[in-house]
Amino acid sequence: MKPVRTAVFPVGGLGSRFLPATKAMPKEMLPIVDKPLIQYAVEEARAAGIEEVIFVTGRGKTAIEDHFDYAAELEQTLAARAKQDQLAELRGIPGKPGAIAYTRQQEPLGLGHAVWCARQLVRNEPFAVLLADDLIQADTPCLKQMIEAYNEVGGNIVAVTEVPAEHTNRYGVIDPGATHGRLTEVRGLVEKPAPEKAPSRLAVIGRYILQPVVMDVLGSQQAGAGGEIQLTDALARVIGVHPFHGYHFEGKRFDCGDKAGHVMANIAFALERPDIGPAVRTFLHDLSATA
Ligand code: UTP
Numbered sequence: 001m002k003p004v005r006t007a008v009f010p011v012g013g014l015g016s017r018f019l020p021a022t023k024a025m026p027k028e029m030l031p032i033v034d035k036p037l038i039q040y041a042v043e044e045a046r047a048a049g050i051e052e053v054i055f056v057t058g059r060g061k062t063a064i065e066d067h068f069d070y071a072a073e074l075e076q077t078l079a080a081r082a083k084q085d086q087l088a089e090l091r092g093i094p095g096k097p098g099a100i101a102y103t104r105q106q107e108p109l110g111l112g113h114a115v116w117c118a119r120q121l122v123r124n125e126p127f128a129v130l131l132a133d134d135l136i137q138a139d140t141p142c143l144k145q146m147i148e149a150y151n152e153v154g155g156n157i158v159a160v161t162e163v164p165a166e167h168t169n170r171y172g173v174i175d176p177g178a179t180h181g182r183l184t185e186v187r188g189l190v191e192k193p194a195p196e197k198a199p200s201r202l203a204v205i206g207r208y209i210l211q212p213v214v215m216d217v218l219g220s221q222q223a224g225a226g227g228e229i230q231l232t233d234a235l236a237r238v239i240g241v242h243p244f245h246g247y248h249f250e251g252k253r254f255d256c257g258d259k260a261g262h263v264m265a266n267i268a269f270a271l272e273r274p275d276i277g278p279a280v281r282t283f284l285h286d287l288s289a290t291a
Helices: 037-047 062-067 072-080 084-092 111-116 142-153 165-170 213-219 231-237 259-271 277-290
Strands: 006-010 052-057 100-104 127-130 134-137 156-162 172-180 183-191 202-210 244-248 252-255
Touching: 006 037, 006 111, 037 062, 037 127, 037 134, 037 142, 052 062, 072 084, 111 213, 111 231, 127 142, 134 202, 134 259, 142 156, 142 202, 142 244, 156 172, 156 183, 165 202, 172 231, 183 231, 202 231, 202 244, 213 231, 252 259, 259 277
Parallel strands: 006 052, 006 127, 052 100, 156 244
Antiparallel strands: 127 202, 134 252, 156 202, 172 183, 172 202, 183 244
């Protein structure tokens, strides 16, 4: 079984649910406390052993490239002011030289299309896909959990979580087979089914480990729900080619592409921080007492 060494980060979407904040700023650069969403996702991938990072960018996304580059003037100023901790933190962001590649999705035609745009960089290897707006707070990073499961069963693995019945029309939903521990066999996949048509309440969220055959299938994938080329539809076509599982991850997931989810993530991550957690906790306590 080939190891998973490469991760694709599709960041070419419009982020229209987060306007006006995303008018001139990529959604993936929205901060949770003091770190952009995309940095959390890249750190998660690196903690899972990912060596090569591929960003699929689009118009107006250059702030992401700048974030993962050295900032010479800023670093000189921090060095002159003996701000060693901040300097070390900034220096770690880009990672090894040459380990980040960028390709461009010229039009936001959908998540499936964005992933397909990375095909030449992925080559003929299994790869991970991480959607930065799905932020997961976990003791063991979600992708690391999934790679450990992949090393046992191989094939394709998608992260799944149970959602309320009235929310199935926001997600790809699996038709589940047998469950063993945290893994459930995937027998079918439907994008954004109405509650009465959903095969389960197990929704796919933004972490995937995929075999290269998915790229071939995406090459001929037609537009689906919402007129977009959907990754879920292509995945449905590779069921049976390799083992295919949904992985019930340990951790709490926040949909940070949604305004309420973003606020909740900020609160949850702030409460975990030793520097600001106590002040935020006191504020929330006082707020609930006056509500
Ligand atoms: P979303 O559907 O959440 O992102 O896609 P969006 O289209 O940017 O957001 P809204 O719905 O308009 O608010 C999840 C991820 O897939 C990427 C997005 O950048 C996001 O990280 N994506 C989506 C692409 O890269 N290209 C696309 O065509 C669509």
